[in-house]
Amino acid sequence: MNYNIAVIPGDGIGPDIVEQGKLVLDKVGEKFGHSFEYKEVLAGGIAIDKVGEPLPQETIDVCKKSDSVLLGAVGGPKWDNLADRPEKALLGLRSELELFANIRPATMFDQLRDACPLKDEIIGDGGLDLVVVRELTGGIYFGERGRQGEKAFDTMEYGVDEIKRIAKVGFDIAMKRNKKVTSIDKANILENSRLWRSVVEEMAKDYPEVEVNHLYVDNGAMQLVINPKQFDVILTGNMFGDILSDEASMITGSIGMLPSASLGSSKLGMYEPIHGSAPDIAGMDKANPIATILSVAMMLRYSFDLEDEAKAIEKAVEEVLEDGYRTGDIMSKGMKSIGTKEMGSLIASKL
Amino acid sequence: MNYNIAVIPGDGIGPDIVEQGKLVLDKVGEKFGHSFEYKEVLAGGIAIDKVGEPLPQETIDVCKKSDSVLLGAVGGPKWDNLADRPEKALLGLRSELELFANIRPATMFDQLRDACPLKDEIIGDGGLDLVVVRELTGGIYFGERGRQGEKAFDTMEYGVDEIKRIAKVGFDIAMKRNKKVTSIDKANILENSRLWRSVVEEMAKDYPEVEVNHLYVDNGAMQLVINPKQFDVILTGNMFGDILSDEASMITGSIGMLPSASLGSSKLGMYEPIHGSAPDIAGMDKANPIATILSVAMMLRYSFDLEDEAKAIEKAVEEVLEDGYRTGDIMSKGMKSIGTKEMGSLIASKL
Ligand SMILES: CC(C)[C@H](C(=O)O)[C@@H](O)C(=O)O
Ligand SMILES: CC(C)[C@H](C(=O)O)[C@@H](O)C(=O)O
Numbered sequence: 142m143n144y145n146i147a148v149i150p151g152d153g154i155g156p157d158i159v160e161q162g163k164l165v166l167d168k169v170g171e172k173f174g175h176s177f178e179y180k181e182v183l184a185g186g187i188a189i190d191k192v193g194e195p196l197p198q199e200t201i202d203v204c205k206k207s208d209s210v211l212l213g214a215v216g217g218p219k220w221d222n223l224a225d226r227p228e229k230a231l232l233g234l235r236s237e238l239e240l241f242a243n244i245r246p247a248t249m250f251d252q253l254r255d256a257c258p259l260k261d262e263i264i265g266d267g268g269l270d271l272v273v274v275r276e277l278t279g280g281i282y283f284g285e286r287g288r289q290g291e292k293a294f295d296t297m298e299y300g301v302d303e304i305k306r307i308a309k310v311g312f313d314i315a316m317k318r319n320k321k322v323t324s325i326d327k328a329n330i331l332e333n334s335r336l337w338r339s340v341v342e343e344m345a346k347d348y349p350e351v352e353v354n355h356l357y358v359d360n361g362a363m364q365l366v367i368n369p370k371q372f373d374v375i376l377t378g379n380m381f382g383d384i385l386s387d388e389a390s391m392i393t394g395s396i397g398m399l400p401s402a403s404l405g406s407s408k409l410g411m412y413e414p415i416h417g418s419a420p421d422i423a424g425m426d427k428a429n430p431i432a433t434i435l436s437v438a439m440m441l442r443y444s445f446d447l448e449d450e451a452k453a454i455e456k457a458v459e460e461v462l463e464d465g466y467r468t469g470d471i472m473s474k475g476m477k478s479i480g481t482k483e484m485g486s487l488i489a490s491k492l
Numbered sequence: 493m494n495y496n497i498a499v500i501p502g503d504g505i506g507p508d509i510v511e512q513g514k515l516v517l518d519k520v521g522e523k524f525g526h527s528f529e530y531k532e533v534l535a536g537g538i539a540i541d542k543v544g545e546p547l548p549q550e551t552i553d554v555c556k557k558s559d560s561v562l563l564g565a566v567g568g569p570k571w572d573n574l575a576d577r578p579e580k581a582l583l584g585l586r587s588e589l590e591l592f593a594n595i596r597p598a599t600m601f602d603q604l605r606d607a608c609p610l611k612d613e614i615i616g617d618g619g620l621d622l623v624v625v626r627e628l629t630g631g632i633y634f635g636e637r638g639r640q641g642e643k644a645f646d647t648m649e650y651g652v653d654e655i656k657r658i659a660k661v662g663f664d665i666a667m668k669r670n671k672k673v674t675s676i677d678k679a680n681i682l683e684n685s686r687l688w689r690s691v692v693e694e695m696a697k698d699y700p701e702v703e704v705n706h707l708y709v710d711n712g713a714m715q716l717v718i719n720p721k722q723f724d725v726i727l728t729g730n731m732f733g734d735i736l737s738d739e740a741s742m743i744t745g746s747i748g749m750l751p752s753a754s755l756g757s758s759k760l761g762m763y764e765p766i767h768g769s770a771p772d773i774a775g776m777d778k779a780n781p782i783a784t785i786l787s788v789a790m791m792l793r794y795s796f797d798l799e800d801e802a803k804a805i806e807k808a809v810e811e812v813l814e815d816g817y818r819t820g821d822i823m824s825k826g827m828k829s830i831g832t833k834e835m836g837s838l839i840a841s842k843l
Contacts, residue, residue, distance in 0.1 A: 148516050155606075189666050192570040226587060226680065228680050228681075232681075257611075258606075258610055258614050258717050258718050259609055259610060260609055260611055260612055261611065276550040281648060281681075281682065282681055284645065286682065286683040287683060288687070289685065291650075291651050291652040291653070292649055292650065292651040292652075292687075293649070293650060293683040293687035294635065294647050294649040294650075294683065294684055295646065295647070295648045295649075295681075295682045295683055295688065296645055296647055296648075296686050297644040297645065297646045297647075297648060298643055298644070298646075299643065299644060299646075300642050300643040301642040301643075302642070327731070327734075329577065329579050330583075330632075330633055331632065331637065331644075331646045332581075332637040332638060332639065332644045332645065332646050333644040333645055334646075335644065336639070336643075336644035357739040358734075358735055359734045359735050359737075360738065361743075362735045362736070362738055362739040362742075363738045363739060363742040363747075365739075366609050366717065366739060366742045366743055367609050367742055367842070380678070383709075383710045384709055384713045384735060385680075385713070386712050387710040387711065387713055387714045388577075388713040388714060388716075388717060388739070390714075391713075391717045391718055392717055395712075401564075435676065440512065471500075
C-alpha cells in the first residue's frame with residue numbers, strides 16, 4: 142500500500158534524525174511491499190525564520206491530508222524570547238489535528254542498563270517497561286488564561302467526554318499489556334481531578350479485567366523513583382503527564398531512545414522522539430536517531446496497523462545495540478562509537 | 493524565655509511522633525534555659541470525629557495566639573470519602589495563619605546512604621543537600637474552582653506581590669547556603685508562570701551574588717533524578733512545589749527523616765514532618781520520630797532564632813544515627829532496631 146507522510150524536520154537535530162527515520166521506513170517499504178511518500182513542511186523555529194510564524198497554515202493543511210506526521214524536534218534558545226515561540230507549533234498541531242492522546246512508553250533498554258540512574262535493586266530483573274498515556278488537547282494547556290492588573294491566571298479544565306476518551310485509550314492499551322491502570326490526579330485539591338477520578342472509576346467498570354488504582358500526583362512522582370515497577374499504564378492529564386512522562390523516561394536511563402505517538406480519533410497520528418532539538422550538535426552527525434526510528438515503528442503500529450513491520454524495526458534496533466554500536470549520548474566503555482547516519486544505516490540493514 | 497506552642501498531634505502516628513518532639517524540646521529548654529508551654533488542639537480526622545469538622549475555629553484561634561505550631565500528621569483512609577476531608581485542616585491552617593512559604597530541605601543522611609534509590613555515582617561525595625522553597629497560599633490550591641455542566645475547572649493564579657514575597661524567601665535562604673536559586677515554572681505554556689519568571693528575574697537584580705536559573709517543571713522533574721546535585725534552592729509555586737518537593741525528598745532515601753517549616757511574615761510558623769500519618773502503625777511505637785524532631789529544630793531556628801539550640805538537636809540526631817540506632821523504616825543490616833520512644837529518648841539524652 143501507499144502511505145502519505147507529512148514530515149516536519151523542525152529545528153536543531155530534527156533534520157538529522159528525521160532523515161534516518163525515512164531511511165528505515167523506505168527499507169521497511171522495500172522489504173514488506175509498501176511505499177511511503179513524504180511531503181516536507183515547516184514548523185517551529187525554522188518556520189519563524191522562513192515565513193514569520195511557527196505553524197504556517199500550509200503545514201496544518203498538509204498534515205490534515207496525510208496519513209500520518211513524522212516530527213523531528215522544534216525549538217531552541219534562538220527563539221526563546223519571542224512571543225510566538227516554536228513550541229506553539231506543537232500545541233497548534235496537537236489541537237488542529239485533535240491528537241488528544243499522547244502515548245509515551247518509558248522502556249529501559251537492557252543494553253543501556255548502566256545509564257539508568259536508579260539502583261539495580263530497584264530495577265530488578267526484566268528492566269523497566271511502562272507507558273504514560275497523557276491527555277494532550279485539554280487541561281491547563283488549553284484553558285482560558287490572561288492577566289488582570291498585577292495578576293496572571295491559567296485555567297485547568299476538563300469535561301466528562303474529554304476524560305472518557307483518554308481513559309478509554311489508557312484502558313485499551315492496558316488490555317494489550319499487563320492490565321493495570323494507575324490514574325494520577327490531585328483529587329484531594331482540584332475539582333477537575335475529582336471529575337477525572339470519577340470518570341475513570343466509571344470507565345473501569347467496563348474493563349473488569351483491568352486493575353485500577355489512583356494516586357495523587359505528588360505521590361506518583363515519588364513512586365516513580367522508589368518503585369517504578371508497580372506501573373503498567375499511567376493515565377493522566379496534560380500537565381501532570383508532561384511532568385511524569387519526563388520523569389519516567391529519565392529513570393529508564395534511555396531518554397535518547399524513547400519514541401512517542403500522539404493520536405486522535407482517526408488513524409492520523411503524529412510521531413516524534415521525546416527528546417529535544419539539541420541545537421549544539423545539529424548537523425554534526427552526532428544525534429541519536431533511535432528515538433525517531435522507534436517513533437516510526439509506532440507510526441506503523443498505530444496509524445497503519447502494520448504490527449509485523451513495527452516489530453521488525455524494534456528488533457533491528459535491539460540487534461544493533463546487541464552488536465555494541467552506540468551514538469555518543471549512549472556510549473559506554475567497550476562499545477563502538479558511531480554517528481547518526483551509520484546508526485540509521487545499520488538499523489536499516491538489519492531489516 | 494518562655495514560648496507558647498500550639499500542638500496538633502492529628503491522626504495516625506501523629507500523637508506518637510509529636511510526643512517525642514515535645515520531649516526533645518523540653519530537654520533543650522532544660523539545657524539552654526528556655527521553657528515551652530504546649531497547648532494541644534484538634535485538627536484533621538480526629539477533629540472530624542470529635543467535633544464534626546477538620547479545622548475547628550478554636551484551633552485556629554489558639555494557633556494564632558501561639559509563638560509557633562507543631563503538627564504531627566493529618567488524614568487517613570478512614571476519612572477519604574468525606575467532602576470535608578482532614579487535608580482541609582492543612583490548607584485552612586496555611587491560609588488562616590498566612591504561611592506562604594513552605595521550606596522543605598531534602599537532605600541525604602550519610603548514614604542512610606544505602607536507602608537512596610539513586611546510584612552512588614549520581615550522589616557522589618557529600619550526599620545530597622537541597623531545599624525546596626514552595627509558595628503555599630496561592631496558585632491552583634486557592635484559585636477559583638467549580639463545575640459548569642459536565643465540566644470542572646480550577647484556576648492557577650499568581651499576583652506580583654505573592655511571587656515577590658516567596659522569591660525573597662528563596663533568595664534569602666540561598667544567601668545563607670550556596671547562593672544558587674533554580675526557579676521552576678512552566679513559562680512556555682502558562683501565563684502565571686511567565687509572570688512568575690519575570691518577577692523572579694527582577695528580584696535577582698537585588699541579589700547579584702546569587703546565581704539564578706530557570707527550568708521548566710518537566711525538565712526539573714528530570715534533573716532531580718539525573719543530576720540532583722546541581723540544585724541548592726529550588727524556588728517554585730504551590731502545585732509544582734508539591735510535586736517536586738516530594739520527588740526531591742524521595743531521591744534522598746531519607747523521607748522518614750525530613751522536616752518542614754511553613755512560614756509567613758511574622759515569626760509564627762508551622763512545623764511538621766513531610767511524611768504522612770501512617771495509620772497502619774499508629775500507636776505501636778514503630779514510627780520514626782526523627783522528622784518531627786528535626787521539625788522542632790527548624791522551629792527553634794526560624795520562629796525563635798535559637799540557632800545553637802537547633803544545631804544541637806541536629807547534632808544529637810546525627811550522633812544517634814552514628815551509634816547505629818534505627819527505627820523500622822530505616823533499619824538495615826547490622827544496625828540496632830528500636831522504637832519511637834527509645835529513639836526520642838536517645839536523641840534527648842545526647843543533648
Ligand atoms: C515543548 C512543550 C510545550 C511540550 C509540552 O509541555 O507539552 C513538551 O514539554 C512536551 O512534553 O511535548
Ligand atoms: C495533603 C495535601 C493537601 C498536601 C498538599 O498537596 O499540599 C500535601 O501533599 C503536602 O504537600 O503538604
